[in-house]
Amino acid sequence: MAGILKTVNGAFWSEYVWLPPNVTWKDVAPGSRQDIITTDYRHLYIPLPMALVLLTIRYCLEKYWFGPVGISLGIKNSRPKKAPNNPLLEKAFLSNHKQLKHKHIQGLAKQLDWSERQVERWLRLRRSQEKPTTLVKFTENAWRCLYYIFSFCYGIIILWDKPWFWNINECWNGYPFQSITNDTWWYYMFSLSFYWSLCVSQFFDNKRKDFWQMFVHHIATIILMSFSWVCNLVRIGTLVLVTHDCADIFLEVIYKKKINLINFIKSFLNLGG
Template sequence: MSIITQYSSYAWVKFWTPSFWLPSNITWSDFKDTEDVVYPKFQEICYPVAYSIIVVFVRLIIERCIFLPWGLRRGLKQTKKKVAKNVLLEEAYKQGGSDLPHSKITGLAKQLDWSVRQVEQWIRHRKQQNKPSALVKLTESGWRFTYYSFAVCYGLWALWDKPWFWNIDECWTNYPHQTVSWDIRLYYVFQLSCYWSMLFSQFVDVKRKDFLEMFIHHLTTILLIIFSYTCNLIRGGSLVLIIHDFSDVFMEAAKIFKYIKWQRGCDTCFGLFFIVWTVTRLMIFPGYLIKNFWLTAPNFMPMFPAYNALKYLVVVLFLLHIMWTYFILKILKRALLSGKTERDSRSSSSEASATEDTSDQTASSVRLRKK
């Protein structure tokens, strides 16, 4: 046991080697608070794992006390109409799912003395029964809309008077001896707590086709928050966080309007979502933030391994944005050409058709109508 303890202690010390986490000639002893500078403490970034449990309870309250009653008043049902029980069809459905060959459907129709149309209709209704109801999806989108709205409002309030919000070069001035104010600490703790809760709840929420991509997105963001907090690269990290929240507010609003069947509100919010997504995630993020992280920061401070890891993490996020943008554009093209309502593939359930995409980052069925 003593050997294991010694090895664990050795591994822990090696993990925190300053040569990885900090610039050359800087050690952890330099991260002691002074009258002018308050440094981040690693233990503070551990608390959000526990705080995520509180976030889950807050989410349940918001979903069940606000959006569930509202959805019911809007005429949504808690449960779907169950299909009539049929042992033969149920067994065939479990074996072949909804994609039964026509010959199989014809055989079932003969055995039941039904028409082929009746069998196909039963299978279609049975498939719909497995999907989450619009009310369930409404409550989830309602919670995410609340979270993203609060994150944007608080982030703007906390960052508005910070010099690096207006001049990104200030992210690197006097690094690493940069004080961390209480409002930015709270912003980081809040965001990390919510991302931990989203990472955990992803396994019990409505299953999306972009499950893996969203898992990678959440995990990448969590690592970015932890790394940037530990290295006191909080200024740049706070800009990455807030730039990602703007578009999600409109996306979740569009989904909410879709579920309550208010098409005009859905179309308007989806249009705003696409504009804000394009500006923030495809223009500002790569052209302003990533460019500065990669090309400008080395002019202000020496590079070190942990910072290089952060540079690649933001690139991973951008690659996910490109992938999601591809699917969004496919939805827009299909809607404009056909003039019919389509679904935003970023947010469909796992049983949805192949035309549906993902996320976040992007996840929900948003209907479009050609205007």
Template sequence: MIRRILERNVFENLGLKLGIPARATQHQSSNPELERRYASLMLERGQKPDHKVLTQLAKEVGLEVRQVQRWLRKQGGGHRLTRMDKFCESGWRFVCYTLLWSYGFLVTVNKPWFWNTTNCFTDYSRQGVDNDIWWYYTVSAGFYWSLFLTQFFDVKRKDFWLMFTHHVVTIGLLVFSLTASFTRIGSLILVLHDTADGPLEFAKMANYAQRFKLCDLVFSVFVILWIVTRICIYPLHILRSTLFELANEIGIWPAYYLFNGLLCSLFIMHIVWTYYIVKIALKAVSTKEEIKDSRSSSEDGDEDETSKSD
């Protein structure tokens, strides 16, 4: 409910002020004549028409073949997400990631385990869950559950199943670390992962608004933050702590392997996404083109001409 209110009343109005076409104007209007002739063809042939038939159909209704193909994709795929849809989605995520990271950083920066991860497991049996950390976990879990449930309706990308796995692993880690009293190391993992997500969503918003210089600048910040937090700090400090400090302080038992297995699978996903990110960055530098997310599924209609973004 909060997301819909913000998207409709804040981000959509902001998008309009930035020159992004409204949702209603970006979808192709219905064409009764095309619908009638296409339905007649389907009855005659019993299968989708080939390119030759599409050419003839386009000539009969006075459209280009590309317009007919676009109409068919819309019929088969339902509502096609527009640039405004994606701008609003990124705006919502930007707000959530920024607020989560800000709160998480404020409540963990003064904790004894923030700079010394050994303290995450010291006096393990007597550790409780601080009230502020409990709220951080609860709100974060709610947000990731919402991402998990809405990913089937949001922008579809080539890494859909990788993202699906990521959400499952993240929720699993949240639940496991809370029930196993690993909230100290868990809070550090949450803060670390939220660091780069906010700038990424802001870069997407700038891209959808066709503010490409701003997009390139913010995307550069994102790349630096991503590599520092997820490729350097995460394995060198977090994984080192859970693999070795945890074993030294508490010992090894079956849950040790489950916990570290989930964390290592998370790092593997980081490496895969880093490949995409580096690919985008190198292409942008070499071709001087605006950033385009190589994970994105192809868009149709005016999206191809007006937005090169993800």
């Protein structure tokens, strides 16, 4: 078994696949050349504790800043009326993650001596209890939006004087013997820590319908960033990051309640001051 794993690992990390001709992994190993500072795969562990710091910052901002801002904008934090306690319907609700079929509803109505409409009303109230409040959605959106704004601005600042920001061909000139600067190092670490924090926070936040889709998306992002880091493809990686951060800002700003952005900014600044 160990021999098979070694063969698979060797085939996966083949220099023929990942590196240019006549270049080996030893040539791009950390410290292999004094004139070039390459990426170090051991640094991929650093974003894990940083993710815990981001989760702490998020908790404080949502509780002491975004929450009050949302309330000042008139966003409700109240939940709908709770469904009356009913063990039979509760068991049926928990055992069926999707909407109950009509035959099942008929059976429940007969057992309870209720009308089908009463059963449907109870199930509707019970489903509404699982949904997060509007204020919770707002605070989550505000946190992600703030991060993407910060990340995008930081990316623009550090890339402004980089040659590959203006000429994409510079991403490949001299590859893989390209030094990584301190600012791009931090850009990668911040981004990786943010996506690790999203993976963790998903299990504590109110679950959405696209829970697993988003979880797979975050894991895929981490894997792609890790591969680009190991292969020293940081230049093209930074361009991808800044492009996605820019788009994600607008995705978070487009709030389903269509809150007036000007009023939001005014309240945000007033509370911040």
